[in-house]
Amino acid sequence: MAVAAVTADAKAYAPVDSILLNCGSTADGLDGDGRKWLADTNNNQWLGDAGKSSLMAAADELDSSLPSTIPYMTARIFTVETAYNFTVNPKDRHWLRLHFYPSYYNGIAPEDFRFTVSTSTGLTLLRNYSVWVSTKARTQGYIDREFSLPRTPAGFVTLTFTPTPMSNVTYAFINGIEVSSMPDIFDGPATMVGFADQTVDFAAANLQTMYRFNVGGGYIPPSNDTGLARAWFDDTPYVFGVMQGVTYNAGPRFHVKYPSEIAEYAAPIEVYTGTRSMGSDARVNQNYNLTWTMGVDANFTYVVRLHFCELLLNRPNQRAFDIYVNNKTAQSDADVIEMTSERGVPVYKDFAVHMPDEPGDDVLWIALHPSVALRPQFYDAILSGLEVFKLNDTAGNLAAPDPSPSKMLAEAEMGASDKAGSRKSKEQTHMATVMGGTAGGAAAVGIVAAICVVVYHNKKSRELGGNESHTSGWLPMYNSHTSGSKSSGHLAANLAGMCRHFSLAEMKAATKNFSESLVIGVGGFGKVYSGMVDGDTKVAIKRSNPSSEQGVLEFQTEIEMLSKLRHRHLVSLIGFCEDNNEMILVYDYMEHGTLREHLYNKGGKPPLSWRCRLDICIGAARGLHYLHTGAKYTIIHRDVKTTNILVDENWVAKVSDFGLSKSGSTTVNQAHVSTMVKGSFGYLDPEYFRRQQLTDKSDVYSFGVVLFEVLMARPALNPALPREQVSLADYALICQRKGTLADVIDPTIKDQIAPECLIKFAETAEKCLADQGIERPSMGDVLWNLEFAMQLQTTFDGGSGRQRGEVDGSGRPVLEPSNSYGSTTTSRLK
Known part of the structure; x- marks a missing residue:
């Protein structure tokens, strides 16, 4: 996409609200960047109880790693739940930054502070949080946390500190608080990685900044930002392996031309005048990925913002590359000049990825690889800046468990990481060789690459005692684990x-x-x-x-x-x-195994006749309909697929595997259950994936995939196929809408299906795959229409009289519909 550029110097944003509180202090002061911090005792205008239920204290000792004594050397200590209140402009988003320095305060040990921080909007920022544990785990002297809060129509932000109730006395504390207006830099939406047609709109979301890197450059202090007081850190500690590429800086005389579509405060000029690239050797570049790894918290969705600015080239297809997030193709054939039209014009790309709670899924991978498909003039890739933001979950939560302290940091510092270097390089080279293909091919090797990730990090954790050492910084790699x-x-x-x-x-x-x-x-x-x-x-x-x-x-x-x-x-x-x-x-x-085994002739299972397949689909629909309506509460299966539909000795279908099932909402006003996303890719409801709100219509979507799988006898996901055919759901809908579905039916049943039955069956499956759950039929309607399709098939067959379980001449079982299919001849499908 071409972007018209305008010649402009970066403008500094002027916040309407800018409140910097030096908590526990009696006097205002300047920090190391020259920013003025106010004592939170000024007129007692921020503390809800005028400070009566809190203590003011000074740290017992000064840590040499502190960037400034202000705001870290004084603290406000809370023994009971206490709130700060800030009046803000309701039209703006706001930065909220919390500054912590664990030390002895008034004789209280740092490990005695454990607390929760929440806002008036119901957002939990930190839960049962120990600053002391976090700093020890990350080998830091202090910790800052940055959040971005959406507009507040009420015109105020309340920040509540709640000590964690424990058998012994615990306290909450805070050293510094920043509340500052910010521009709409989160304009969204972000493309969901692995789901090209899905996006995440994060413009109104609560966010936590996890990482912010000046890629290929040094530290940029808040005072040198574009008025947003962001700190940008060196990315070098997070570049994976020994192949770290080369850095280039165009220098202060290079004129950056901010495009009209991108706010001039998206990133400072220093970010865009420097880059990290792969180097000049095309042969070497084609055999490795330029990769960054960052620890994150599981069970959250993240937005990854990549900043680009071409500093040397000026024509399309001189440098094109593929972008991978967590070993999945985020964008193929990215060309910065093609995005911007000319050299020196910044652009950023936003991608969203969900990190499930699975082993190895607490590390976020970003990788760049030269495009093979476009055959560019230079096989290279570049990146100027990188930001990672965590989105709140559906429960209004951004909090994660404390990380585990490192037990063998000394060993790590003495060179254990060096011993792993050659192995990392070999594994990365191998991975790059495989991932250098098309987007479809990249999806296919994602599984292999993910295994490599898990194996590597498990090995590394054992070598380093379960943690990595990092350079000092306010946003180090996270290492939170939920086992x-x-x-x-x-x-x-x-x-x-x-x-x-x-x-x-x-x-x-x-x-x-x-x-x-x-x-x-x-x-x-x-x-x-x-x-x-x-x-x-x-x-x-x-x-x-x-x-x-x-x-x-x-x-x-x-x-x-x-x-x-x-x-x-x-x-x-x-x-x-x-x-x-x-x-x-x-x-x-279950004598006859799974439905999938019969579809793909596994284990010597005979392929099923069309009538048998349809009868099994009806039986499975009956089971799901019972779960949704027949039990005391709605039960959502959450993992409907052909391996979870079993067939007994009488060819009766039975739904199995309820390990992921959830009881649905029991309230009239809430039709969904807010829960982490679980299920099987290929069958997973895209609306559930985006919103993390589970409904019975999520089962309906998965069952729609099953219906097409039964008809076409091909897997829900097949990365070896051309890109448009990888997803069965997508490909089946394309064929259905083009009128070519009959061409892709399983050849073993193609001649058995009544034309009217096929129309009704395909129409039912198509309705199940509607993008919005509200547009999908209920499972009762699906069941009714499948029964009607069976009636159409029976009419076409002329009432063969064959019995349930009987096999035809080819050894395939054939089934008559049961007597309960009904006699209505009009469709109930909505």
Whole structure:
């Protein structure tokens, strides 16, 4: 996209509100950058109780790493919940910066301060937070936290400090507070990485600044920013591997021409006059990625802002490169000149990525690689600036657990990281070789690259004692971890009484000591074995991976859900075992396995006839309809896919795997459940992914993918296919709207489908995949339309009279519809 440039020098933003409080001080003063800080005792206008319930204290000692004595050497200490109140311009966003220096204050030890910080809008900034733990973990003397708050129509910001209730006395404290107006630099939306047609609108979101780098340059203090008082740090400590590229600075005489579409205060001129590039050797550049790694908090969505400014070249396709975020293609063939039309014009790109709570997902990766597809004149990539912002979750939360302190920092500083250097370089080179292909190919190797990430960081954590050392800075790499815990062997009493409890000895006897010869499946929870209990009862036994630290919640949820639910089209739970920290679930045995096995002829399973597939879809829809409407509360499955639809000996479909299921909202005014995003990519509801608001329509979307998968017999995601065909949902909708769906039907069933049945079936699946949940049918409507499609098929077949489970001449099972399909001939699909 071309951007018209205007010759202009950067203008400094003049904030309407600019409040800098030196908390606990009795006098105003200047910090090291010459900025004036006010004593928070001035007329007691900010503290809600005029300071009566708080203490003023001075730090016992001065740490040499402090950038200035102000605001760090005095503190306001709170023994009870206390609030600061700030009157602000309701038309502006505002920076909120909190400054902390852990020290002894009035004899109170730094480890005795643990507290929560929240705002009047219900936003939690810090929860049960220990400054002392955080600084020790990051080997820093002090910590600053920067947030960006949206407009407040009420015209005020209340900041509440709440000491954490504990058996011993705890306190809250603060050294400095900044509240300052800011311009609308978060204009959004950001492209969701991995979902090119999805965006995240963060213009009105609460944000926390995680990182801000002057890439290829040095530290830029707040006083040298464009009026926004931001600090920009050197990116060098975060460049991955030994291949760190080269830096270039155009110097102060180079004239940066800010474009009209970009605010002139997006970043200071010093950011845009310097870059980090890969170097001049095209052969070397094609075999590695220029990569940055940053620790982040799991279970949040992040916006990554990349700043570019071409300083040397002036024609398109001289330098083009691919941008990867977390080993997924964020943008292919990025060309700064093509974006801006000329040299010296800044531009930035925003990308959003969600970091789930999975092993290895607490590290954010940004990588650049020369474009292979465009064959540019120079195989190179550049970057001028990098910012990472965390978005609040649906509960109005930005807080994350404290990081773990480093136990072996000395070893790390003595060269352990150097020993890992050659290995990192080799792994990075290998990864770059694979990732240098097209966007579709990059998606395909994302899994491999992600495994490399996890393996590398696990190794590094063991070598460095679980943490990395970093240079001093107010936004170091985070290392927060949320680990699951193994089952304690004591399930809650209300769960343990719900179904049969098996001993571990019984489970070993049933599976011949978990013999590999009895494994019939492997999933995210663990292996599934066939077994025999009570002498002659065949069962399926799902055993959690003993070395895994995950799955406790899924284990408990599965027991709780299935013990309360009984339905013909839901798999039945017989019992469980939790002896010796095991997590084992015992189910009725499903003779014919999973629907997916039959679609792809796995394990010698015969391909299903069209009538059998349709009948299985109807059975699964019945099970899901029961979950949504038949139980006491709405139950949302959250992981509907063809591997979770099982078929018994009578070819009756049963929905399985309730480990991710959630009870829906029980209130009239709230139709969704706010929850972290979980599920299986390819089947995942895009609206749920964007908004983290789960509804029963999320299951409907996933079931729509299942319907098309049944029809086309191809996976929900196949990165080996051309880009437009990678996602089954996207490709099926394209074919449906172009009228070419009949051309991509599974050849084994193509001649079996009645034309009218195909129209109704495809129309139903298409409606399920509507982008907005409100536009999707209910599962009851889906069920009705599938039953009607079966009636159309039966009419076309002329009532063959074939019975359920019978096989045709090719060995494929064929099914007649049950008598409950109804006789209505008009569509209820909305």
